[in-house]
Amino acid sequence: MSVARVSKPPSCSTRNEAAPRRGARSRRQPMRVVFWAVLISLVSLAVTLPVLRNQFVNLDDRLYLGNPAVASGLTARGVLFALTSVTDLYWHPLTWISHEADVQLFGMNPLGHHLTSALLHAVSAALLFLLLKRLGAGTFAGAAGSLFWAIHPLRVESFAWIAERKDVLCAAFFLAALLAYLHHADHPSRRRYLAWNVLGALALMSKPSAICLVPILVLLDWWPVRRKRFLVEKIPLIAITAIVMFLTVYGQKQSGSMSHLAGVPFGIRLVNVPIFYLRYIGKIFWPLHLACFYGYDPSPAALRVVAASLGVIVVTLAAFRCRRRWPWLWVAWIWFLVALLPNIGLLQAGRQSIADRFTHLATIGLAVGVALSLRGRVAAGAMFAVIVALACLTVRQIGFWHDSIALFEHAIEVEDSDYVRGDLASTLMSERRYAEAEPHLRRVVDRSPEVVEYRSNLANVLLHTGRIDEASHEAAIALRLAPNSIPASETTALILFRQGDSRGTLEHFNHAVELGAPREPVGIELSDMGASLAARGRVEEAEPLIRRALELNPRLVQGWRNLALVLSDQGRFEDARKVIQQAIAVTGAQSAYADLTPTPPEEN
Numbered sequence: 001m002s003v004a005r006v007s008k009p010p011s012c013s014t015r016n017e018a019a020p021r022r023g024a025r026s027r028r029q030p031m032r033v034v035f036w037a038v039l040i041s042l043v044s045l046a047v048t049l050p051v052l053r054n055q056f057v058n059l060d061d062r063l064y065l066g067n068p069a070v071a072s073g074l075t076a077r078g079v080l081f082a083l084t085s086v087t088d089l090y091w092h093p094l095t096w097i098s099h100e101a102d103v104q105l106f107g108m109n110p111l112g113h114h115l116t117s118a119l120l121h122a123v124s125a126a127l128l129f130l131l132l133k134r135l136g137a138g139t140f141a142g143a144a145g146s147l148f149w150a151i152h153p154l155r156v157e158s159f160a161w162i163a164e165r166k167d168v169l170c171a172a173f174f175l176a177a178l179l180a181y182l183h184h185a186d187h188p189s190r191r192r193y194l195a196w197n198v199l200g201a202l203a204l205m206s207k208p209s210a211i212c213l214v215p216i217l218v219l220l221d222w223w224p225v226r227r228k229r230f231l232v233e234k235i236p237l238i239a240i241t242a243i244v245m246f247l248t249v250y251g252q253k254q255s256g257s258m259s260h261l262a263g264v265p266f267g268i269r270l271v272n273v274p275i276f277y278l279r280y281i282g283k284i285f286w287p288l289h290l291a292c293f294y295g296y297d298p299s300p301a302a303l304r305v306v307a308a309s310l311g312v313i314v315v316t317l318a319a320f321r322c323r324r325r326w327p328w329l330w331v332a333w334i335w336f337l338v339a340l341l342p343n344i345g346l347l348q349a350g351r352q353s354i355a356d357r358f359t360h361l362a363t364i365g366l367a368v369g370v371a372l373s374l375r376g377r378v379a380a381g382a383m384f385a386v387i388v389a390l391a392c393l394t395v396r397q398i399g400f401w402h403d404s405i406a407l408f409e410h411a412i413e414v415e416d417s418d419y420v421r422g423d424l425a426s427t428l429m430s431e432r433r434y435a436e437a438e439p440h441l442r443r444v445v446d447r448s449p450e451v452v453e454y455r456s457n458l459a460n461v462l463l464h465t466g467r468i469d470e471a472s473h474e475a476a477i478a479l480r481l482a483p484n485s486i487p488a489s490e491t492t493a494l495i496l497f498r499q500g501d502s503r504g505t506l507e508h509f510n511h512a513v514e515l516g517a518p519r520e521p522v523g524i525e526l527s528d529m530g531a532s533l534a535a536r537g538r539v540e541e542a543e544p545l546i547r548r549a550l551e552l553n554p555r556l557v558q559g560w561r562n563l564a565l566v567l568s569d570q571g572r573f574e575d576a577r578k579v580i581q582q583a584i585a586v587t588g589a590q591s592a593y594a595d596l597t598p599t600p601p602e603e604n
Contacts, residue, residue, distance in 0.1 A: 333369070452488055
């Protein structure tokens, strides 16, 4: 299988030019390429290392690391979960396993998790350099193209956000698959054929965005491989891609990710496509004002739609006209369009319109166009000046991901949205900064009065700042909007407890548990409430709360202690002794009850 001669930049090599040469120079060539690949990975790592100072953020990080299968580390049970889980986000078993391995190695120390992501990204940078060299780029041009991709500020979201481990993992296997495919095209063999298929499957098992791999392989068949019969050999990978697409759509529907913009008609999504493409291009060439969330405009202006459509058409036509003289420009542009297509909004999942992370694979194509268009060291040197500026912006962008509050405050500065303000308020509440959370919640409630989560959180803030009547009013509205809301039911229970209604408290907590609220935290809450009532002399009201707490969380040592004390306070000493015996049998913590000796006063 041969590679035909095509128009190319001066540094591009053909089959004959790439053949091994005699002498010391030919022996030095592979070592020189390896040296540059390692150097590029080290530069990429150096730029991204500030991420080691960052924390986890309140954006899906807890969904991944808080999953019981992940929190237990790398276990057989965890691997089984990774391979079989579909409804937890979507099917990406290698991503789950990578998180499990990190927990096994580093526990919940964010430094270790960030280090893994940074290392994977550095590996991808080196693989991209090797790919660019294989496509014909010179050493300096290849280095410039790979660094343009690796240290661009748009990459930050992928390696600084632990929940996006799937991006950096997928990119590494994706690039390795491309290299293996081109190697197979040069020197066909069963082993090489198996290699690129396996690597492609691993990319798909890291993130479903790799469904663009088959079209890009077909694109490489057009240039630089130059062969016509190419689909039959891709049937296994096409089949795997189809399965992953089915599992992805199914999992996203089951998790509710596709319901956020379900009311947006397909026609509106379609007219937004050219707008989104141009917005991505704008962020690539002017990477300022990047944020973790960009809101969706359900009513784009007609003039904007027409202008964006014309822009995409003009660029496409220009690249098409250049396809014979500069085929890599056509490949780069189609690569960009195809790789973004799964995330361009036609099949909407999530609330966002666009996202920095969605450019991770797409901009590899643009890096190809940049590297192969650079002619001479002067042009490459000018590109390196651009790369230095990009590196500075990347380090700055990493700082915005330091923690949840810094991330959300920056996002609001870039583009205010209810979604981000709601997340900021939730984060502030988790740190007991209720006074700071309140203005954000009041603003989102004013703008989106029908969203139960905002109402419930505002009620919680008002409760914790002592305004019980106002809290009760907001909680009542939340329950009226969504009677089966777990947060609204739990908040209402807390408010009723503060109002002295222990029966109502128990009813609403029971309702929350029936709806799926975690049993153990609810049990702890009820036990503490019972102890509080008992301390105020309301022992008869305390008993049913504590008993229900133990039904929900039988191993709650403090709950058994509270129940024994409540029974003793009521003079039911024999019942208290039986409770202590039962507590020892259930919890096995005999020493925890050693100080409890329920005896009648006359025996003292």
